[in-house]
Amino acid sequence: MQKLIAPSLLSADFLNLGNDVEMINKSEADWFHCDIMDGRFVPNISFGIPVIQAIKKQAKKPLDVHLMIVEPEKYFEAFAKAGADIITFHYEASTHIHRSVQQIKDLGLKAGVVLNPHTSVTLLEDIISDLDVVLLMSVNPGFGGQKFIERTYEKIKKLRSMIAEQNAHALIEVDGGVNTTNAPLLFEAGADVLVAGNAVFKSENPTETIKLLKN
Ligand code: DX5
Ligand code: ZN
Numbered sequence: 278m279q280k281l282i283a284p285s286l287l288s289a290d291f292l293n294l295g296n297d298v299e300m301i302n303k304s305e306a307d308w309f310h311c312d313i314m315d316g317r318f319v320p321n322i323s324f325g326i327p328v329i330q331a332i333k334k335q336a337k338k339p340l341d342v343h344l345m346i347v348e349p350e351k352y353f354e355a356f357a358k359a360g361a362d363i364i365t366f367h368y369e370a371s372t373h374i375h376r377s378v379q380q381i382k383d384l385g386l387k388a389g390v391v392l393n394p395h396t397s398v399t400l401l402e403d404i405i406s407d408l409d410v411v412l413l414m415s416v417n418p419g420f421g422g423q424k425f426i427e428r429t430y431e432k433i434k435k436l437r438s439m440i441a442e443q444n445a446h447a448l449i450e451v452d453g454g455v456n457t458t459n460a461p462l463l464f465e466a467g468a469d470v471l472v473a474g475n476a477v478f479k480s481e482n483p484t485e486t487i488k489l490l491k492n
Contacts, residue, residue, distance in 0.1 A: 279448065280464050282491045283308035283341050284483075285474035286332070287323060288421045294328075297478070298335045304487045308341040308363070310452070310472045313356075315346035318370050319419035326352075326359045333360025341410075343391065343452065343472075345418045346370065350377045357384040365389035365412045365450075368396055378407050389450070393418065394426050398436040405439055408447040410470070416453030421474040425454030430466045437467035460490045 284306050289297040301309060309332060314323040333340060339362035346352065349366035350373075356364055364381045368390050371377055381388035389410025392398065394417060401411060413432050416423035429451060436449055450470035451463050460471055473490055480486040 278464070278467070279469045280491055281307035281448075281470040282487055283310035283450070283470055283472045284477045284487060285310040285312055285421065285452070285472050287312040288474035288478035290478070291324075294332070295335060297483075298332055300483055301487075302335070302337045304484045305491050306338065306487045308339050308470070309336050310474075311340055311342045311361075312474075313342060313344050313346060314419065318347045318367065319345045321419045326355055329356060329359040329361065336360075339363060341365070341450075341470075341472075343412065344370075345391075350380060353377070353380050353384060357381075357386055361386060363387040363389060363410060365391050365410055367391045367393065367418075368400065369393050374404055375407065378404065389447070391418075391452075392432075394428065398432050398439065401436070402439065402443075405447055406443050406445040408445070410448045410450055411436060412450040412452055412472075414453055415451050415455065418453070422479075423454055425456070425459055430462065433463065433466040433468050455490070457486065457489045 314321045316322040341363045342361040344366045378388045387409035391412040415429040448469040451468045452472035455471045455473045456476040477483045
């Protein structure tokens with residue numbers, strides 16, 4: 278089992294984004310988590326392709342692009358060109374998940390599916406062996422700084438056994454309300470990657486918080 282940390286730039290200082298990118302480069306963090314929101318799939322708008330391009334110029338670690346948008350398949354190529362290394366899109370926003378996963382892989386990227394808190398992990402039974410990542414939302418997507426939904430632990434455990442049963446390789450990523458208190462419990466339950474926005478960027482020492490989350 279891996280223990281990866283993906284700070285979410287949604288909580289970064291957009292006026293001085295370069296400083297935060299550099300902080301992550303120098304920290305023990307593993308991925309840059311980039312939250313793309315369209316104001317339709319989620320009730321919020323974040324940032325888009327030009328910002329990903331700018332981050333890519335300075336980032337020394339993979340860009341994990343979380344698409345919270347309707348018709349995500351229309352934008353895979355644009356995000357790949359902008360510098361995404363991993364693209365995850367929502368189960369709830371997609372009709373042809375198998376095709377979409379292949380499209381992302383054909384672009385040379387890692388592909389993942391995201392589940393909202395209400396979506397059962399059992400729905401992934403027939404696609405799990407094709408996935409590089411499953412991102413479990415532990416809050417309702419749209420905003421940083423929300424309260425962690427406790428039910429997530431059960432979902433991680435269930436997904437972990439499904440992955441083992443099918444001998445699949447997907448990483449389990451958890452996103453929303455992650456902090457230094459629940460991080461060890463999430464890793465223990467079987468998570469491989471933890472996303473953290475507020476916990477990192479609103480802390481006094483973000484570099485130290487990343488280290489604490491990881492260890
Ligand atoms: C929520 C986003 C998250 C968010 C996490 O819609 O997908 O990545 O930035 O923020 P925190 O860690 O503050 O809950
Ligand atoms: Zn996210």
